[in-house]
Amino acid sequence: MTQLLLNTMISGAVLSLVGVAFALVRACNGFFDLSVAAVLTVGAYGAFYSCEALLAFGLPPFLSFLGAATCGATLGGLILLATNALLYSRMRRAGAAAGALLVAGWACYLAAENLLAITLGHSLSALSALTGDWMIKVADKRVSAANAAGVVVSLCVIAASVTLMGSPIALALRCVASNPLLAAVRGIDVERARAIVALWAGGMAGLAGTLLAADAQISPRMGFDVAVNGISVLLVGGDRPAIVAFTAYGLALMQQSITITMGSQWQNFAVFATLLLALTLRGK
Amino acid sequence: MDYLLELLFQLVIYSSVLCALDVLVGRIGLLTAFQGACFGSGAYAAAIVSIAGLNDLVITLALAMTAGAILGVLLAMMGIRVGDETLVLASLAFQIVWSEAISNFAITGGPMGLRGIPPGEIVGLSIASAHGAIVVGLAYLLLTAAIIATVSMSPMGRLWRAYRESPSTLVANGKNPDPIKIQAFALSASLAAGAGCLYAKHAGYISPETFGLSESIKMVTALILGGLDSPIGPLAGALLLVGLPEALRYVGLSGPSGAGLIHVLYGVLLIALLVHRPQGLWGRYGLR
Numbered sequence: 034m035t036q037l038l039l040n041t042m043i044s045g046a047v048l049s050l051v052g053v054a055f056a057l058v059r060a061c062n063g064f065f066d067l068s069v070a071a072v073l074t075v076g077a078y079g080a081f082y083s084c085e086a087l088l089a090f091g092l093p094p095f096l097s098f099l100g101a102a103t104c105g106a107t108l109g110g111l112i113l114l115a116t117n118a119l120l121y122s123r124m125r126r127a128g129a130a131a132g133a134l135l136v137a138g139w140a141c142y143l144a145a146e147n148l149l150a151i152t153l154g155h156s157l158s159a160l161s162a163l164t165g166d167w168m169i170k171v172a173d174k175r176v177s178a179a180n181a182a183g184v185v186v187s188l189c190v191i192a193a194s195v196t197l198m199g200s201p202i203a204l205a206l207r208c209v210a211s212n213p214l215l216a217a218v219r220g221i222d223v224e225r226a227r228a229i230v231a232l233w234a235g236g237m238a239g240l241a242g243t244l245l246a247a248d249a250q251i252s253p254r255m256g257f258d259v260a261v262n263g264i265s266v267l268l269v270g271g272d273r274p275a276i277v278a279f280t281a282y283g284l285a286l287m288q289q290s291i292t293i294t295m296g297s298q299w300q301n302f303a304v305f306a307t308l309l310l311a312l313t314l315r316g317k
Numbered sequence: 318m319d320y321l322l323e324l325l326f327q328l329v330i331y332s333s334v335l336c337a338l339d340v341l342v343g344r345i346g347l348l349t350a351f352q353g354a355c356f357g358s359g360a361y362a363a364a365i366v367s368i369a370g371l372n373d374l375v376i377t378l379a380l381a382m383t384a385g386a387i388l389g390v391l392l393a394m395m396g397i398r399v400g401d402e403t404l405v406l407a408s409l410a411f412q413i414v415w416s417e418a419i420s421n422f423a424i425t426g427g428p429m430g431l432r433g434i435p436p437g438e439i440v441g442l443s444i445a446s447a448h449g450a451i452v453v454g455l456a457y458l459l460l461t462a463a464i465i466a467t468v469s470m471s472p473m474g475r476l477w478r479a480y481r482e483s484p485s486t487l488v489a490n491g492k493n494p495d496p497i498k499i500q501a502f503a504l505s506a507s508l509a510a511g512a513g514c515l516y517a518k519h520a521g522y523i524s525p526e527t528f529g530l531s532e533s534i535k536m537v538t539a540l541i542l543g544g545l546d547s548p549i550g551p552l553a554g555a556l557l558l559v560g561l562p563e564a565l566r567y568v569g570l571s572g573p574s575g576a577g578l579i580h581v582l583y584g585v586l587l588i589a590l591l592v593h594r595p596q597g598l599w600g601r602y603g604l605r
Contacts, residue, residue: 065406124592131402132348133604136541137591139534144584147577261413264406268399302417305410312399312407 037293041286043180043244046187049281050241051263053194053274054234060198060272061230063210064131067138068116069238070260071145072109074253076239077246078149080105081157095182102186102243109239110232116141117231122224125213142257150253157251183244190237195275197233206230262288265308322447326519327559329454330512333461335540335551335558337508340465342537343545343602344474345501346481347401349408351392352509352536354415357528358384359510360517361419364431367518374437374444374453378514385510386503388415393502397495401484412533420525430524437518450519457515461508462548468504477501481602538583542590544600553598557583 051073058066084101092100120141121134129137197203206226208216213223245255262284270280284304291303338352359381366380392411396404419425426432436445437453444453468474476497479487487494517523526532535558543554561582565575595603 120588120592127592127595129591129595132346132405133591133595135348135405136537136604137588140538140584140587140591142584143534143538144581144588147580147584151574151577151581261409265410268403268406268410298421299417301413302421305414305417308410309395309407309414312403312410313395 037286037289040289041282042184044288045282045285046184047241047244047259048262048266048285049191049278050187050237050244051259052266052270052277052281053191054237054241055260055263055267056270056272056274056277057194057198057206057230057234057237059210059267060203061206061210061227062117062121062134064134065138065264065267066113066234067135067260068113068141068145069138069234069263070256071142072112072235072238072256073242073245073259074146074149074256075112076105076109076242077251077255078153078157078242079108079239080243080246081251098182098247102183102240105243105246106236106240109242110236113231113235113238114228117227122227142260146253146256153253159246159248159250177248180244180247183247187240187244190240191274191278194233194237195278198274262304265304269308269311319447322451324559324563326447326451326454328555329451329458330516331536331539331555331558332552333454333458333512333515334509334536335543335554336458336461336465337505337512338536338540339545339547339551340477340501340505340508342540342604343547343550343600344465344469344481345477345498346602347396347498347501348405348537348604349392349396350405350530350533350537351388351408351412351415353528353530353533354412355385355388355506355509356513356516356532356536357415357419357523357525358388358506359513360523360528361425361431361513362510363514363517364434364523365424367434367437368431372435372438374439374518377437377518378511381514382507382511385513386507388510389502389504389506390499392506393499396502397498409530409533412530416525416529419528426524428525430522432522434517434521434523436521437515444518447519450515454515454519457511461511464504464508466548473497473500535583538587541597541604542583542586544597545604546602547600549599550597550601 051069054069055065058064058069080101083104084097087097087100088094120137124134124137198206205216205221208219208221209223209226217223241259242256245259249255263281266277266281266284269284270277287307288300288304291300295303334352334356337355341347341349362381362384363377366377371377392408395407395411399407420428436443436450438444439453444450469477476487476492479492480494480497484494513528539554539558540551541554542557543552544550562575562579565571565579570578590597591604
């Protein structure tokens with residue numbers, strides 16, 4: 034039971050980061066940005082190489098891991114910011130709506146994932162292979178310190194996002210999503226609001242990538258699987274980051290329970306069947 | 318020669334699948350990503366009844382199309398509940414559930430798929446050869462195109478376009494969009510399932526990878542690249558889907574790096590088209 038809860042905390046942290054990142058982008062930009070999946074993968078790769086460099090520089094493993102997480106988050110934020118500035122803004126100016134932006138996000142992911150696979154190879158080892166397995170004890174169970182640190186950092190980031198979306202800034206962001214022209218007339222700098230959200234959400238996705246890479250193999254495909262789960266969290270949880278984060282932990286608990294009771298091959302089936310059922314019953 | 322015939326068969330089959338997908342994405346404007354499941358449900362239905370002993374192609378095709386239509390109606394019913402914006406993600410989830418189900422249930426052969434599917438027969442004549450399969454495939458493509466063209470020119474087709482241009486105006490004019498969507502989903506899914514039936518009967522072996530999520534996404538990408546709401550668009554998309562990997566193989570880029578390069582090219586082409594030519598190469602309607 035304790036192990037189940039610990040595993041839920043770790044995978045829930047990753048899922049909630051991705052879910053909240055999707056929710057923020059959707060709240061401000063009005064579409065599901067699938068390029069978040071690529072950002073997550075790039076964040077994981079960035080964290081791996083920066084961790085390697087920091088260890089070579091002589092930093093202790095724990096500090097190297099925190100440095101890698103910072104690097105992954107920064108890289109993720111900058112990439113989503115660049116995507117927003119170079120692609121989405123341009124498409125919006127040309128009159129593109131949510132459907133076209135969603136497909137553009139998907140195209141970004143497709144190109145980035147395969148570019149990573151071609152240039153950096155198909156899989157790298159987990160960060161724990163670089164930093165070593167240093168463990169701490171939680172309720173008589175041994176937990177990787179990287180995972181524990183990751184859970185704490187992700188909870189802080191989610192709390193910050195929830196605070197942000199509960200503040201008057203959230204109203205401005207929603208105005209930008211529902212009617213950018215009217216928002217601009219009311220004095221809201223639309224492009225700046227979108228850029229800030231892209232930076233923050235990209236940072237969250239990059240951080241999620243680092244957490245995922247802490248003790249799992251890094252591969253170009255890793256972003257998509259998590260992103261699909263992140264979208265399910267968003268679909269069930271709605272637009273509010275606090276509820277999205279709560280749903281993410283619920284989904285993580287469900288995944289872990291199914292893995293234990295039915296086997297990992299039924300995990301996706303059960304999760305997505307539940308999602309479909311929830312969507313059908315709950316509607317919009 | 319066999320290789321070229323095989324490519325031609327794939328081109329014909331994928332053209333039918335993309336024509337069917339164009340009903341939803343191009344003509345009614347509902348972006349979905351579950352075409353692999355529709356294609357696959359036809360293939361699996363045909364495979365199961367053929368292995369059980371039913372070899373008549375027409376009856377198998379009818380059964381496969383019914384299976385596809387049921388799948389389409391199921392997603393449409395759910396799509397009505399979730400709204401158009403979320404539909405693409407709901408269809409993605411639907412595709413995942415379908416893929417996981419056929420990968421885990423014994424009746425569909427699990428991850429190993431189904432082997433030994435006998436070729437179809439029409440009035441007692443076997444169509445085991447590649448030539449026969451291509452002729453049947455071409456006939457099916459023409460039938461698909463004719464059905465879609467006929468419906469598009471009918472009052473139903475005008476309702477599809479009206480919904481695409483402005484759902485709220487359609488409702489304001491006293492039309493209920495729900496049956497329109499259900500019919501479009503059923504038609505699209507059943508036509509794709511029919512193509513799946515022909516594919517299974519020709520290939521003799523099917524497995525979940527052929528109909529998975531990545532295949533669905535590839536089909537949507539190819540259709541958007543080829544062009545929406547146009548008779549040429551799906552054919553151009555199918556040519557890209559089947560021809561691009563072969564062209565890269567021809568210039569010596571095969572294996573994992575070649576496959577990766579194809580996806581990079583798809584991604585870059587898609588971004589370029591969405592920015593500069595949202596209606597795709599030969600389309601009449603730009604994705605919104």
